[in-house]
Structures are given as C-alpha cells and as structure tokens.
Amino acid sequence: MNKRPKILIVDDEEDIIEILKYNLEKENFEVRGAMDGAAGLEMAHAFKPDLILLDIMMPKIDGIEMCKQIKDSGKLPDTMIAFLTARNEDFTHITALESGGDDFINKPIRPRVLISRVKALLRRTAKKEVDAIVNIKDLTIDREKFSVYKGNQEIVLAKKQFELLNLLISKPGKVFSREEIFNKIWGPDVLVGDRTIDVHIRKLREKLGENYIKTLKGIGYKFEF
Amino acid sequence: MNKRPKILIVDDEEDIIEILKYNLEKENFEVRGAMDGAAGLEMAHAFKPDLILLDIMMPKIDGIEMCKQIKDSGKLPDTMIAFLTARNEDFTHITALESGGDDFINKPIRPRVLISRVKALLRRTAKKEVDAIVNIKDLTIDREKFSVYKGNQEIVLAKKQFELLNLLISKPGKVFSREEIFNKIWGPDVLVGDRTIDVHIRKLREKLGENYIKTLKGIGYKFEF
C-alpha cells in the first residue's frame, strides 16, 4: 500500500472516538472524528476517507441514514462503511447491511479485533476493476476482440452464443433465469419460443465442452467455475 | 417513497395510542389504533398496515398471540411487527422473536427513538432485497448462486427445496406453520395435499443432515441454530 489509509470515526461519545483514534493511529492510519451525523457527512465529503466507522445510535442523523446518504450520493464509491453496534441489536444489523454498509463491529470494541477488521476491509477496497479480458477456468474471453480461447485454441462463437457466454460469465456462479436471459439478450420486446435458449446453450456447450454451463431445472443456467 | 406508510397501533391504554398517533402523524404516517388483540387482528386484515406497533400485555388476545396469528396466516407478508415492551422483560423478547416479530421498542417511548426505529423498519420493508449470502451454523446459503454449502461441500437442492430452506432461514428459530409455508411458497391459490410439505422437508433433511430442521408437532417447522 502506497499511502496512509484515511479513517473517519463518527460517534457521539467522545471517549470512543479517542480510544479508536489512539489505536488506529498506532497502526499508521490517518484518523479524524466527528460527533454527529451531520458533521460526519460533511467531513466525509471533505476528508474522503477510505473507511468510515459509524455508530448507529446518534442524535440528529442516525448512522444508517448517514450511510444511506453517502452510498446514494455515489460520490464516495471507494469508501467502505462499517457500523459500530451494541451486541444484541440483531435488527439493526440487518437494516445496517441493507443501507449499504460493508461490515459491522460489535461494541465493546476490542482493539485487536478492530484493527484486523479494518485491515480486512481496506484490502477489499484495493481491488475493484472490471476488465475487457476475463480469464476463468481455462477460458479467456476477450470482450473487445469478440473472441474466446480455450487454452490457446481459439473458439469461434456466433453473436448470440457470445452474448450468452458473456452474460453468464459476467457473474460466474450466479444463476440466470430464462426470463433474465431473454431480457438481457433478446430485449423485452422480442418474442421467441422457449426452446430457443436451450438450443443456444447446447451450441455453446458443443463448442466449449460440457463442464462450463450448468442447468438448474426450473431455475436457470449458470457458469460453473 | 411514493405513498404514505400505514401504521396500526394496538395497545390497551388509550393515552399511549394517542401519544404515538400524534407523533407519527406529524411525520406523515397514516395511523389507526385498536385497543385489544381481537380488534387489532380485525383491523390488521382490513387496513393492511405496513407496520404494526403491538403492546405485549393486553386483555383478551395478547400481543404475542396476535403476532403469531398474523404471521401464521401468511396473509400479510409485507407487514412488519414491532413490539412495545417494558424494559427488563427479556423473557418476552425471546418468545416475541419466535412468534415472528421484527423489532422491539422499549417503553417508556421516546418520540425520537420511536420515529427513527419506525423509519428503519419501513426501510426494511421497502428494500425487500435481503443479503444474497447467509451463513448459519456450518451452512452457507447463496441466493444468487442458488446453492448451499455445508462447510465447503456443495449441496445441490431442487427449487422447492431451496425455497423451503430459504424461507426457514429467513428467520432462524422462528416456527413456520404449515399454512404460512403454503402461502409463502406455493401461493394462496395452489392446492396441494398437506403431506407435501413433509415430503419436501424430508428431502431437505436427507441432503442437509438431521440437525437443522426441527419439527414441532401440531405447530410447524423451524430452522434450529
């Protein structure tokens, strides 16, 4: 890592901020604090931290609301948010994750745990790229050149076949329902029979081999890796 | 949010209803009140609220019973239920959770807290999307990949089996009545024999192992964690 990661702590208890700050600075992070949601929001946009540690229960704007505003604004796409919560607040956990938070850390906070969680979260930030060339299993898909290699053997795919493969590997492992496939490849208006997808899948399988595309009956298809 | 969320308050103290109503209406919610469980049930089905605030201690039908009846009927799948409880009633917390409640709000009620909890709960309703990946015991359920892992052993489930498991773990520990399961998985119209669920449960148990799904005779099934 080339620069000191920046962390913003938002909590209405000054003591907590101080303790966290002390521990994190010891690990060479750059730390700032804010004592309520409004101040936190402002500082988030000015300071552009890599990570925000956010207490849920706060006056004025609560942590969840603040998180939502940050995530919705889209202005800090690379900032991770972790909630600080009291134990036994299972419900808030769920809401917190739904608001777009990336993790939560239970109070009372144990410094060791805190540090390792923080580091783990920052590692996640580091890699976030989408590429024109995807390698998966022994396949290489080049979205720009419109070509697919198995090992270094080129496989020529027809357009629909390529689109289909491309869709499936856009989220390897994810199951795509037939409906989703129709909508994404044929568009919502085109009307084709329901055997059509099977046929294309079959042709793909003929060219690629049997061990890439898996059928889940009644559910859809997925690329297996 | 496009429409005014509807809230039903059920409490045997008129004062409480009035105070809550006043505060919630100020926030632009549509509020109704009922003074006992029976009336509450009736109004719940007629009014179809987004959220029910439910006192636990009530004459005739208590709050927990009322909650159970609503959740078991499966007819108001999108209605959240929050209990109003006096502090230090931990034991009721557990029962209340198992009855399917979604949150608790402690009395005495502080309007600020009330409002923010209510908003949080409604946010949950709106964004129906739950986490794609759930970990529980040694199981990992990935809703996107439509797959289940026990440790790192993949277990392949058929659609209905997956749906069933998914329902059960959506509230671990909660007892799902057969009726609720029917309504949620088959929908209110489909007609299948009442041994059908058992059969699917069996197949799930065959695949997962015996220690996950517990039968409560005459009541229903639950996922034990």
Place this chain on the structure above:
DNA sequence: TGATTTTTGCCAAATATGTGACATAGTAGA
C-alpha cells in the same frame, strides 16, 4: 393406551430440458 401427527419408502404425474431434423433469413463470393 388410543388418537393424532409426522416420517418414510415407493411410485406416478407433471414439468423442464436436451436433441435431431428442419425452415428461414441473411450474407459473401463468384
């Protein structure tokens, strides 16, 4: 114990998908 409910093994019906043969349309090259 008897009554009720659930589990289980076995099987049948319903459904979804795979496959081969074929129709159509578009395209490139002669």
Place this chain on the structure above:
DNA sequence: TCTACTATGTCACATATTTGGCAAAAATCA
C-alpha cells in the same frame, strides 16, 4: 443473380428431474 454457407429459430419427441401422493410405520401427545 445465384449459390453455398452460416446463424438463428422452431418443432416434435426423448429424457431427466422434480414434485406430489399414498399408505404403512414410527413418533408423540394426552
């Protein structure tokens, strides 16, 4: 223009898998 070729889509039928159901056995409750 014609021909040969390919991509796409369709159909009918074969197959595989899932789902639902019954009845006997087992478990549980009262």
